[in-house]
Amino acid sequence: xxxxxxxxxxxxxxxxxxxxxxxxxxxxxxxxxxxxxxxxxxxxxxxxxxxxxxxxxxxxxxxxxxxxxxxxxxxxxxxxxxxxxxxxxxxxxxxxxxxxxxxxxxxxxxxxxxx
Amino acid sequence: xxxxxxxxxxxxxxxxxxxxxxxxxxxxxxxxxxxxxxxxxxxxxxxxxxxxxxxxxxxxxxxxxxxxxxxxxxxxxxxxxxxxxxxxxxxxxxxxxxxxxxxxxxxxxxx
Numbered sequence: 001x002x003x004x005x006x007x008x009x010x011x012x013x014x015x016x017x018x019x020x021x022x023x024x025x026x027x028x029x030x031x032x033x034x035x036x037x038x039x040x041x042x043x044x045x046x047x048x049x050x051x052x053x054x055x056x057x058x059x060x061x062x063x064x065x066x067x068x069x070x071x072x073x074x075x076x077x078x079x080x081x082x083x084x085x086x087x088x089x090x091x092x093x094x095x096x097x098x099x100x101x102x103x104x105x106x107x108x109x110x111x112x113x114x115x
Numbered sequence: 116x117x118x119x120x121x122x123x124x125x126x127x128x129x130x131x132x133x134x135x136x137x138x139x140x141x142x143x144x145x146x147x148x149x150x151x152x153x154x155x156x157x158x159x160x161x162x163x164x165x166x167x168x169x170x171x172x173x174x175x176x177x178x179x180x181x182x183x184x185x186x187x188x189x190x191x192x193x194x195x196x197x198x199x200x201x202x203x204x205x206x207x208x209x210x211x212x213x214x215x216x217x218x219x220x221x222x223x224x225x226x
Contacts, residue, residue, distance in 0.1 A: 002158070031212045043159070043204065043216040050212045090158050096212045103149050104206075104214050106158035 003027040006091050006107035013081065014115055021076040021110045023091030031096045032074040033104060034066060038087035049074060050096060081114045088112075123202065125221040134192040136220045138205030143186060145207035149214070150179060150190045154201045162190070162203075192222075200224045 004025045013019050025032065034046040048056035049068040063085075065077040074091055088111050092104040128134045140148065146167040151159035165172045165179045165188075172179050178191040188205050202219045209215075 002160070004158075033214070035216075042218040045213065045215065048212050055212055092158075092214075094212075094214070103161045103164050105161065106151075108156075108158050 002105045002107065004091060004093055004105050004107035006089075006110050008110055009108060010111045010113075012113045012115060013078065015081060015083070017081075018077070018079040020078065021089055021091075021112075023074040023076075023107055025072055025074075025091075025093040025105070027093055027095075027105060029093040029095045029105075030071055031094050032068060032071070033092040033094075034074065034076055035090040035092065035106075036087050037090055037109070043090070047076075078112075081112075083114050086112055086114045123219050123221045125223060127223045127225060128195050130195060130197060130224055130226050132195055134190075134195045134199070134222060134224075136190045136192075136203050136222065138188040138190075138217050138220075140186050140188060140205065140207040140217070141215070142207060142209045143183075145209040147208040148179070148181060148188050149206045149208070150177075150188075151204045151206060151216075152199075152201045153204065153219070159204060195222075195224050197224050197226070 007022045031050045036044045045058050046060045047066045052068050063080050067075040088109045090109045091107045094104040095102045149164045150162040153159045163174045163177050163179050170181050176193045180189045202221050204219045205217045206214050
């Protein structure tokens, strides 16, 4: 248990569906992240939120839409996905600020299959 | 984990031997480095970290070495155990909220 909880753990969706991934952290961290891990690529940073503000969008297609209502919750809204979007989506959180950043703590991930 | 489909470098060691996993990082401005372990079906787990003002840091059975001159990081695992079998990632940080991961190395421990 890392203090970062992701739901659901598994998700199968059609290309015309709309679904959302949820992440919650109980660590009091100010930064939250979405990463994509696929069979063809290593961990890819998708989005970064720091104090609820998006600070990084790593050229992610608009069919992925993040939302960070507060420092403890992060969502990834999915719509009209493609089969190649099937992957493990990992959420992480960390404490950042000044030069004393800390390690990121990861959730267990949501395994997404697009059919 | 998802890395199973990748052609990851693989290190095979016998139980009880020491393991050394290497990583080359990309940004000379990176000032914080982390090693993660990922077991099948789980998210990456923190192992050990090191800041750029150090060149060595030791934990329980693990040691991280940092060579900034050649942008190289290594993880040494002493007395490797079957439970150490996993994919190991190094990560670098050069902006306080951006952590970039390497491709990973698969460690296989055989009896």
